[in-house]
Amino acid sequence: MRAVYYLSILVTILTLILSGIRGDWTWFLLSIIAIIVILLPAIVTRNFYMTYHQKVAVLFPIPFLAYIILVLVNAAVSIDNLEVYTYAIQTFAAMVCGMFLMISISASTNVQISKRWILLFSIAFACAFAIICTFMIYFGMVSDGWLVSNDDFKGGVDNTESNRHLMLPCFLTTFLSLIYGYLLRCLFKRIPKTEISLYYEVN
Amino acid sequence: MDKGKLSDGICILASIILIIMSIISITRAQRMSYEVNTGFFCAFFCLAPLILRRLKWVTLPLPFVLLIEVSIFLHAYGVLLLRYDFIPYWDTVTHTISSITVALCVFYTLMVVNEFDPDTKFTSKSIPLFIFLIMFTFSAYWEVFELVVDEMFGTNMQYSPWDTIRDLVCDTAGALIASIYAIWYMKRNSENSFINSLNLHPYVTKLILPFHKG
Numbered sequence: 070m071r072a073v074y075y076l077s078i079l080v081t082i083l084t085l086i087l088s089g090i091r092g093d094w095t096w097f098l099l100s101i102i103a104i105i106v107i108l109l110p111a112i113v114t115r116n117f118y119m120t121y122h123q124k125v126a127v128l129f130p131i132p133f134l135a136y137i138i139l140v141l142v143n144a145a146v147s148i149d150n151l152e153v154y155t156y157a158i159q160t161f162a163a164m165v166c167g168m169f170l171m172i173s174i175s176a177s178t179n180v181q182i183s184k185r186w187i188l189l190f191s192i193a194f195a196c197a198f199a200i201i202c203t204f205m206i207y208f209g210m211v212s213d214g215w216l217v218s219n220d221d222f223k224g225g226v227d228n229t230e231s232n233r234h235l236m237l238p239c240f241l242t243t244f245l246s247l248i249y250g251y252l253l254r255c256l257f258k259r260i261p262k263t264e265i266s267l268y269y270e271v272n
Numbered sequence: 273m274d275k276g277k278l279s280d281g282i283c284i285l286a287s288i289i290l291i292i293m294s295i296i297s298i299t300r301a302q303r304m305s306y307e308v309n310t311g312f313f314c315a316f317f318c319l320a321p322l323i324l325r326r327l328k329w330v331t332l333p334l335p336f337v338l339l340i341e342v343s344i345f346l347h348a349y350g351v352l353l354l355r356y357d358f359i360p361y362w363d364t365v366t367h368t369i370s371s372i373t374v375a376l377c378v379f380y381t382l383m384v385v386n387e388f389d390p391d392t393k394f395t396s397k398s399i400p401l402f403i404f405l406i407m408f409t410f411s412a413y414w415e416v417f418e419l420v421v422d423e424m425f426g427t428n429m430q431y432s433p434w435d436t437i438r439d440l441v442c443d444t445a446g447a448l449i450a451s452i453y454a455i456w457y458m459k460r461n462s463e464n465s466f467i468n469s470l471n472l473h474p475y476v477t478k479l480i481l482p483f484h485k486g
Contacts, residue, residue, distance in 0.1 A: 179393070203437070
């Protein structure tokens, strides 16, 4: 458990650095959120060695490790449509962050959230993050000179590529979050409802 | 006047006006079937709060019914009289009002969950967060729906990236306004009085029960 905890902190910091170097600002933002989320139990309890239930805590480093590996592999062997894979992993990372945030809210405030609603809100968090990505992509498109406004597409100019580029994170998140949600639901069944919304000591 | 009857009257009035506008649209102008079908569909949808109340499923609050009717009416009016094409900000205004309506619906649903789900308890400070999360989810689903429809049927629901971003900003504004109202409402009103005013059918409350198994 201690190894998972330290690994979680390490991979989020590595992801922050790597995404910053690559200029991958959606992952940069997600890494900041992830660092806050993984350290929330420590912040709330003022004890660095407090974290989440071990069965959910093991999920945390997975998407960030996957991103790091993907980026390193891409550096060696250029991967086609890299953004599709990064957004797919990002969806899971956002869901995990959302899930931990809901658990934290349930553990440290008067709010009570059942397991199913934790799952629902983690899917919602992933969708919300996809929307934020969409805004960031839009500003990137404007600065890169893409056709973006209604006037640009007058006279029958095709808007397909612009719309696809903008909507890629939302599109992937909409469908993948449901698949990931089903997998997380299978995991949640193994955790008693009285145990999930608590903080635990890192052993 | 009884609030229920006033609510029914507003629904019927909005529906009649839209039916008349649709008929005028057919007789006076060369309207495509999309516009007229939208008019009749919206006219029928205006009756939804009335039907729900008459079936004793739920009695929606009067201000909310008014908001629903305004949202539907403005959209149908914009389509039938081509206001979307001739008034620059019509789309923005209607989208924002519709977003407020949906966000309020989310708020009311969370209040009902709060009441009937023993494993879930929201506070007045946490409700805005959940409203925003759910509204962003609906926004994402809707924009993806528009993209998929465009890809499959060659329509042009998504005019441009700017159009999509503007819709998302409207949705955010709608969620913000509804969240401010939610905080104000929860501070001034008890949850019980609101739930009682809904006159929920037991079948509707049973829909909430599956959520509290875990």
